[in-house]
Amino acid sequence: MSFFGQVNRMFDAAAAHTEHPEGVLHQIRACDNICRIEFPLKRDDGAIEVIKGYRAEHSHHKQPTKGGIRYATSVSVDEVMALAALMSYKCAIVDVPFGGAKGGVHIDRRDYSDAELERLTRRYTFELARKNYIGPGIDVPAPDYGTSSREMAWILDTYNQLEHNELNSLACVTGKPVGQGGVRGRTEATGRGVFYGIRQACQFEDDMKELGLEPGIEGKTVVVQGLGNVGYHSAKFLQDGGAKLVGFAEIEGAIHDPDGMDIDAVMKHRRETGSIMDFPGATNIAASAEALELECDILVPAALEGVITEENAPRIKARIVAEAANGPVTSAADQILQDNGVLMIPDVYLNAGGVTVSYFEWLRNLSHVRHGRMSRRFEERNAERILRAVDELTAESFDDRLLDSLIKRIGFGASEEDLVNSGLEDTMAFAYDEVRVIRKEKDVDMRTAAFISAINKIAKSYADMGIFP
Numbered sequence: 224m225s226f227f228g229q230v231n232r233m234f235d236a237a238a239a240h241t242e243h244p245e246g247v248l249h250q251i252r253a254c255d256n257i258c259r260i261e262f263p264l265k266r267d268d269g270a271i272e273v274i275k276g277y278r279a280e281h282s283h284h285k286q287p288t289k290g291g292i293r294y295a296t297s298v299s300v301d302e303v304m305a306l307a308a309l310m311s312y313k314c315a316i317v318d319v320p321f322g323g324a325k326g327g328v329h330i331d332r333r334d335y336s337d338a339e340l341e342r343l344t345r346r347y348t349f350e351l352a353r354k355n356y357i358g359p360g361i362d363v364p365a366p367d368y369g370t371s372s373r374e375m376a377w378i379l380d381t382y383n384q385l386e387h388n389e390l391n392s393l394a395c396v397t398g399k400p401v402g403q404g405g406v407r408g409r410t411e412a413t414g415r416g417v418f419y420g421i422r423q424a425c426q427f428e429d430d431m432k433e434l435g436l437e438p439g440i441e442g443k444t445v446v447v448q449g450l451g452n453v454g455y456h457s458a459k460f461l462q463d464g465g466a467k468l469v470g471f472a473e474i475e476g477a478i479h480d481p482d483g484m485d486i487d488a489v490m491k492h493r494r495e496t497g498s499i500m501d502f503p504g505a506t507n508i509a510a511s512a513e514a515l516e517l518e519c520d521i522l523v524p525a526a527l528e529g530v531i532t533e534e535n536a537p538r539i540k541a542r543i544v545a546e547a548a549n550g551p552v553t554s555a556a557d558q559i560l561q562d563n564g565v566l567m568i569p570d571v572y573l574n575a576g577g578v579t580v581s582y583f584e585w586l587r588n589l590s591h592v593r594h595g596r597m598s599r600r601f602e603e604r605n606a607e608r609i610l611r612a613v614d615e616l617t618a619e620s621f622d623d624r625l626l627d628s629l630i631k632r633i634g635f636g637a638s639e640e641d642l643v644n645s646g647l648e649d650t651m652a653f654a655y656d657e658v659r660v661i662r663k664e665k666d667v668d669m670r671t672a673a674f675i676s677a678i679n680k681i682a683k684s685y686a687d688m689g690i691f692p
């Protein structure tokens with residue numbers, strides 16, 4: 224089944240638990256616009272290569288549409304449609320007021336020089352702009368698999384050349400470098416969100432009991448597949464939260480150490496040797512995919528879609544599968560894992576941290592001011608005023624040194640990063656609880672509950688527009 228077909232299958236399973244008329248459901252499910260482009264790239268050796276690019280805008284119930292741009296050989300019309308649909312549902316679940324979109328360029332980025340990547344990114348942006356598929360109020364790309372803040376800076380610069388008088392042009396793309404209008408905390412946002420989501424799931428005693436696990440992250444064994452931006456940061460925050468990282472899988476193979484490994488040491492080893500293999504103290508696993516079947520409490524697939532299929536799903540031993548990637552579990556595999564009593568924390572919820580912080584970046588760009596700039600010093604002074612008042616009211620009971628140290632500890636204003644992280648934490652915790660309530664009420668799995676939440680919210684925005692009943 225196609226990837227978009229699989230997403231629709233999950234949608235339909237959830238839609239069956241709602242009361243919306245079929246026409247409304249059809250409109251929510253349908254992919255509104257697709258742009259397919261082919262353009263020439265002059266390679267460094269002078270040869271001309273024709274590059275295929277796409278952008279799908281799935282839903283315009285909120286505008287702009289939003290979603291990353293990936294550079295991968297898996298990119299196709301079907302893939303961008305599926306991923307754009309997931310973006311619509313994802314944004315709805317975490318109350319980020321965007322429709323869903325996704326773009327992609329069909330290349331293996333490792334085959335291209337930096338100069339070639341820059342040329343093709345700029346040309347791709349130009350094509351999107353020409354076709355009205357990019358703009359602060361139209362469609363706002365972001366990083367995804369194979370792209371980073373560097374590509375986003377090229378996109379912004381190209382857009383600026385075309386729309387040189389647009390006041391809000393910084394908001395045409397998110398995930399930019401901080402010096403180019405990016406927001407602090409965006410790079411690690413998806414991984415941080417994955418951590419907040421898993422932590423929220425693990426704090427419910429009754430849910431953990433059903434899985435035969437203790438509540439909390441502390442001491443949980445984790446396997447992470449994919450050490451790109453999302454995988455690395457998910458692992459890092461889980462490790463900082465007290466989890467034990469017992470396995471890592473990458474393209475070159477996988478490593479296993481039941482005693483746990485330090486993520487930064489693994490990354491350093493990979494930088495130095497070009498591979499995660501032969502990490503001191505760990506066992507090599509030549510076939511990377513076998514790492515998914517390792518004994519662990521939490522499995523975090525954080526690379527591409529379709530890595531857990533009906534073939535390997537019966538051998539997965541993890542009690543929790545936390546989908547940091549988009550679509551890592553096929554719908555047939557999902558069923559097998561559910562039947563085996565695995566708690567699936569679905570992608571549409573779990574990796575929404577990236578787009579949530581993209582939303583904060585977009586707001587920053589539209590307001591033309593760094594978050595917290597107006598209030599930071601005021602908050603700091605206010606805390607100081609309160610402490611001094613308490614001191615006075617309690618008849619000067621603090622000695623001066625204690626008062627000074629209290630002011631230093633409590634009396635600080637929130638920085639942009641503090642605000643971004645707290646907004647992200649609140650968003651992830653709130654959305655989890657909301658989906659969990661639906662899960663209990665309807666007696667369904669988390670993915671179906673997450674889709675029900677998305678469908679209800681999108682249907683409501685159409686109803687609020689007066690378009691549908």
Ligand code: GLU
Pocket residue numbers: 289290291292363364365366367368397398549574575577578579581
């Ligand atoms: N590519 C990320 C995702 O799949 C982020 C999208 C965005 O920030 O717009 O959610």
